Amino acid sequence: xxxxxxxxxxxxxxxxxxxxxxxxxxxxxxxxxxxxxxxxxxxxxxxxxxxxxxxxxxxxxxxxxxxxxxxxxxxxxxxxxxxxxxxxxxxxxxxxxxxxxxxxxxxxxxxxxxxxxxxxxxxxxxxxxxxxxxxxxxxxxxxxxxxxxxxxxxxxxxxxxxxxxxxxxxxxxxxxxxxxxxxxxxxxxxxxxxxxxxxxxxxxxxxxxxxxxxxxxxxxxxxxxxxxxxxxxxxxxxxxxxxxxxxxxxxxxxxxxxxxxxxxxxx
Amino acid sequence: xxxxxxxxxxxxxxxxxxxxxxxxxxxxxxxxxxxxxxxxxxxxxxxxxxxxxxxxxxxxxxxxxxxxxxxxxxxxxxxxxxxxxxxxxxxxxxxxxxxxxxxxxxxxxxxxxxxxxxxxxxxxxxxxxxxxxxxxxxxxxxxxxxxxxxxxxxxxxxxxxxxxxxxxxxxxxxxxxxxxxxxxxxxxxxxxxxxxxxxxxxxxxxxxxxxxxxxxxxxxxxxxxxxxxxxxxxxxxxxxxxxxxxxxxxxxxxxxxxxxxxxxxxxxxxxxxxxxxxxxxxxxxxxxxxxxxxxxxxxxxxxxxxxxxxxxxxxxxxxxxxxxxxxxxxxxxxxxxxxxxxxxxxxxxxxxxxxxxxxxxxxxxxxxxxxxxxxxxxxxxxxxxxxxxxxxxxxxxxxxxxxxxxxxxxxxxxxxxxxxxxxxxxxxxxxxxxxxxxxxxxxxxxxxxxxxxxxxxxxxxxxxxxxxxxxxxxxxxxxxxxxxxxxxxxxxxxxxxxxxxx
Numbered sequence: 001x002x003x004x005x006x007x008x009x010x011x012x013x014x015x016x017x018x019x020x021x022x023x024x025x026x027x028x029x030x031x032x033x034x035x036x037x038x039x040x041x042x043x044x045x046x047x048x049x050x051x052x053x054x055x056x057x058x059x060x061x062x063x064x065x066x067x068x069x070x071x072x073x074x075x076x077x078x079x080x081x082x083x084x085x086x087x088x089x090x091x092x093x094x095x096x097x098x099x100x101x102x103x104x105x106x107x108x109x110x111x112x113x114x115x116x117x118x119x120x121x122x123x124x125x126x127x128x129x130x131x132x133x134x135x136x137x138x139x140x141x142x143x144x145x146x147x148x149x150x151x152x153x154x155x156x157x158x159x160x161x162x163x164x165x166x167x168x169x170x171x172x173x174x175x176x177x178x179x180x181x182x183x184x185x186x187x188x189x190x191x192x193x194x195x196x197x198x199x200x201x202x203x204x205x206x207x208x209x210x211x212x213x214x215x216x217x218x219x220x221x222x223x224x225x226x227x228x229x230x231x232x233x234x235x236x237x238x239x240x241x242x243x244x245x246x247x248x249x250x251x252x253x254x255x256x257x258x259x260x261x262x263x264x265x266x267x
Numbered sequence: 268x269x270x271x272x273x274x275x276x277x278x279x280x281x282x283x284x285x286x287x288x289x290x291x292x293x294x295x296x297x298x299x300x301x302x303x304x305x306x307x308x309x310x311x312x313x314x315x316x317x318x319x320x321x322x323x324x325x326x327x328x329x330x331x332x333x334x335x336x337x338x339x340x341x342x343x344x345x346x347x348x349x350x351x352x353x354x355x356x357x358x359x360x361x362x363x364x365x366x367x368x369x370x371x372x373x374x375x376x377x378x379x380x381x382x383x384x385x386x387x388x389x390x391x392x393x394x395x396x397x398x399x400x401x402x403x404x405x406x407x408x409x410x411x412x413x414x415x416x417x418x419x420x421x422x423x424x425x426x427x428x429x430x431x432x433x434x435x436x437x438x439x440x441x442x443x444x445x446x447x448x449x450x451x452x453x454x455x456x457x458x459x460x461x462x463x464x465x466x467x468x469x470x471x472x473x474x475x476x477x478x479x480x481x482x483x484x485x486x487x488x489x490x491x492x493x494x495x496x497x498x499x500x501x502x503x504x505x506x507x508x509x510x511x512x513x514x515x516x517x518x519x520x521x522x523x524x525x526x527x528x529x530x531x532x533x534x535x536x537x538x539x540x541x542x543x544x545x546x547x548x549x550x551x552x553x554x555x556x557x558x559x560x561x562x563x564x565x566x567x568x569x570x571x572x573x574x575x576x577x578x579x580x581x582x583x584x585x586x587x588x589x590x591x592x593x594x595x596x597x598x599x600x601x602x603x604x605x606x607x608x609x610x611x612x613x614x615x616x617x618x619x620x621x622x623x624x625x626x627x628x629x630x631x632x633x634x635x636x637x638x639x640x641x642x643x644x645x646x647x648x649x650x651x652x653x654x655x656x657x658x659x660x661x662x663x664x665x666x667x668x669x670x671x672x673x674x675x676x677x678x679x680x681x682x683x684x685x686x687x688x689x690x691x692x693x694x695x696x697x698x699x700x701x702x703x704x705x706x707x708x709x710x711x712x713x714x715x716x717x718x719x720x721x722x723x724x725x726x727x728x729x730x731x732x733x734x735x736x737x738x739x740x741x742x743x744x745x746x747x748x749x750x751x752x753x754x755x756x757x758x759x760x761x762x763x764x765x766x767x768x769x
Contacts, residue, residue: 139538252540259363
C-alpha cells in the first residue's frame with residue numbers, strides 16, 4: 001500500500017481517526033483499521049463504506065467505531081468488546097459469533113444477524129432478514145440481546161440456546177405486514193423471544209411454546225426499549241403499551257429421548 | 268411378552284481362582300458383576316457385558332474370561348443375529364439406535380487390496396539408517412512460483428502463506444473435550460509436541476491445561492460454534508471448519524446435557540446441564556460462497572496468520588466439493604472416510620452413509636491436478652487409518668498427511684468396545700467420571716501415543732527406502748508405486764492405479 005494513498009485515506013477529526021473507505025478492498029481497509037488501532041486510535045470513523053466485509057472481525061477491546069454507508073457481511077464477527085454504530089444498513093452475519101460489544105444499526109439488517117452470538121447487544125432500527133439470531137447462546141453473566149425495531153423473516157431464533165431477541169414491529173413491510181415470518185424458534189432449547197404483537201400458534205416451530213410475561217420480563221423489556229429509543233428516538237412508554245408475546249423452549253433437553261441401544265433397552 | 272434377546276457375550280469365572288475380592292465389581296462401569304454379601308452369591312449380568320475386557324485384565328487371579336455368547340438365533344444369512352437384535356431393540360424403545368467408533372459393515376477395504384512397490388536390481392533401494400530420509404510435511408497453500416532476490420545473498424521475495432510444519436505426516440484427529448477426557452487430550456497434546464505434529468480440539472474448545480501445547484493444536488469451528496472465541500482462534504496453530512464427519516455424514520451432533528459438567532460448560536462456553544446441539548448445517552453456510560465468507564472471516568479475525576482447513580465427510584461428489592472448498596480459500600481440505608470413528612452416532616448413518624477414504628483421496632487429488640490447483644491447498648485424509656502401510660498408501664493415492672483417531676485411542680488403551688457415547692469408558696478415555704478418568708495416566712498416555720507416531724514414522728522411512736525414495740514428498744500422489752490386487756477395472760480406474768502384474 002503506497003504511503004501517499006494511506007495519508008490521503010487517513011485523517012484526524014478531534015478524537016476520531018477517519019478512514020475513507022471509498023473503492024478500497026476489504027482486506028486493505030481492515031488492515032488499515034488494525035494498523036491505526038495498533039498506533040493508539042480508540043475512536044474510528046469509517047466513511048464511504050460500501051459493502052466491505054469483515055470489519056472489526058475478532059477485534060478485542062472497547063473501541064468505538066462509526067461506519068457511514070453499508071457495512072458488508074460478517075461485521076464484528078468473533079468480536080470481543082467494540083461498540084460499532086452503523087449509519088446505514090448491515091449485510092449478512094453482523095455480530096456472527098460475537099462474544100462481547102455492541103452494534104447499533106440505523107438502517108436495516110439482512111440475514112443471519114447475531115448468528116451464534118454469545119454476548120453483547122445488537123440494536124437494529126429497521127427490519128432484519130431470515131435466520132436471524134440462529135443458535136444464539138448465553139454463558140454465565142453473558143446474555144446476548146438483539147433488539148429489532150421493524151420485523152424479522154423466517155426461522156428467527158432457530159436452535160436458539162440462550163439470549164434474548166426482541167422484535168418491536170414499529171415499522172411493517174407492505175408486502176408482508178406480519179411481525180415475524182414462519183418457523184419461529186424451531187429447535188429452541190434456551191433463551192427467549194419477545195414479539196410486540198400477537199401471532200398465530202402455527203408460526204411456532206418444533207420445540208417452541210408461548211409463555212405469559214412476568215413483571216421481570218416487562219422490566220427487562222422496558223430497559224432494552226429505553227436503550228433502543230436512546231439511539232433511534234421514540235417513546236419507550238408508548239412502545240411498552242402494546243401487547244407482547246413471549247416464546248420460550250418446550251425443553252432444554254429436546255433430544256433426550258431420541259436414542260437408545262440394546263443395553264439401555266433392558267435387553 | 269418374553270424378551271428373547273440373547274446376550275452378545277458371556278462372562279466366565281473360574282470359581283477356584285476367584286478370591287471374592289470384588290475388584291471386578293469396582294472395575295466394571297456397566298454393572299456386569301454383582302455380589303450379594305449376605306447370601307455370598309455372585310450374579311453376572313452377561314447381557315450388560317460389552318467385551319471391553321477391563322475386568323479380565325484387572326482381576327488379580329486372572330479368574331475372568333469373556334467369550335462370545337454361544338447362544339445365538341438359528342443361523343440365517345440375511346436375517347443375521349445383529350439385524351434381529353436391532354429390530355428387537357427398536358421394537359422395545361421406538362428410537363434411533365446409537366453406537367460409536369467406525370463403520371462395522373464388511374464393505375471392501377481398498378487399503379487391503381493395494382500393494383506397494385519395491386526396488387529390485389535397478390534403481391536401488393535406500394537404507395534409512397544410513398541415509399537421510401525426509402518425512403517433513405508442510406500443510407497449506409503453496410506459491411505458484413518462488414522468486415528469489417539474489418542481488419546480495421539469496422533472499423526469498425515470494426510471500427508464503429502460513430503453513431503447518433509437520434515432522435511426520437500423521438496428526439491426531441479432532442476428538443473433543445467432552446467426548447474424551449482431558450487426560451486423553453493431554454496425552455495426545457504432549458505426544459504431538461514431542462514428535463513435532465498436531466492434534467485437533469474437536470468442537471469442545473480448548474481446556475486451559477492444553478494451553479502449553481497450543482502451538483501444536485488445531486482449533487475447530489463447527490456448526491454449534493461452541494467455544495469459538497477470538498482468543499481461542501488466535502491461540503491455536505491452525506483453524507479447522509468442520510462441515511462433516513465420516514462417521515455421520517450429513518447430520519449434526521448432540522452432546523446430552525447430562526454430560527455438560529461444570530468444566531465442559533466452561534470450555535464450550537455454554538450453560539451447565541443444557542444439551543449442546545451442533546446443527547447438521549452451519550446456518551451461515553448454504554453455498555461455497557458462504558463457506559468462503561467464513562474462511563475469510565476467520566482469516567481476518569486472526570490477521571491471516573493461521574491456515575484455515577475445511578473438513579468434510581467423503582461423499583459421492585467429493586471431488587467437486589473439495590475443489591470448491593480449495594477455490595473458496597481453504598488452505599487444506601480434510602477428507603473423512605466412512606470408516607472414520609466417532610464418540611456417538613446413529614448406527615444407520617455410521618454404517619450406510621459416505622464413501623471409503625481411499626477413493627475419495629484419489630478422486631480429489633486427480634481433480635485438483637486436472638484443474639491445475641493442487642498446490643493451492645493440501646489434502647488431509649482420515650477415517651480408518653490403521654497402520655503405517657495405510658499412511659503410505661493414502662499418501663501415494665494423493666494425501667499430504669493423515670489424521671488418526673481410533674488408532675490413537677487404541678494406543679491409549681481403548682479396546683473398541685463401542686460404548687463411548689455412554690460416557691462410561693472403562694479405560695478412562697471417553698468419560699468425564701473422575702474415578703474412571705484416573706485409569707488413564709497422561710504421562711503414560713503421552714509416552715504411548717508418541718511411541719505410536721515414532722514407530723509408524725520409522726516404518727514409513729523403511730517403506731520409502733524400499734521404494735528407493737528419500738522423501739515423503741516423492742511418494743505423494745505417486746500412484747505408479749501402487750498396484751491393485753483383486754479390484755475391478757472400474758475400481759482401478761477411480762483409484763488411478765494399475766492392476767498387479769502390469
